[in-house]
């Protein structure tokens with residue numbers, strides 16, 4: 001299989017693996033489980049969470065800052 005998922009390792013290589021920039025995890029679906037945002041990736045789980053985040057919540061601020069850095 002071409003898109004075989006590599007096991008989780010301490011020295012994760014975010015450059016080659018679609019490592020989510022929000023939760024830092026590599027989705028089980030690999031590249032198909034993420035959306036690309038510039039040079040970063042956001043997994044579908046986080047994407048869903050972002051959509052449902054409360055604008056007044058602290059988590060929203062954290063996510064917003066992370067996305068800001070990506071878009072710079």
Ligand SMILES: [Zn+2]
Pocket residue numbers: 020021022023024025042043044045046047
């Ligand atoms: Zn994520």
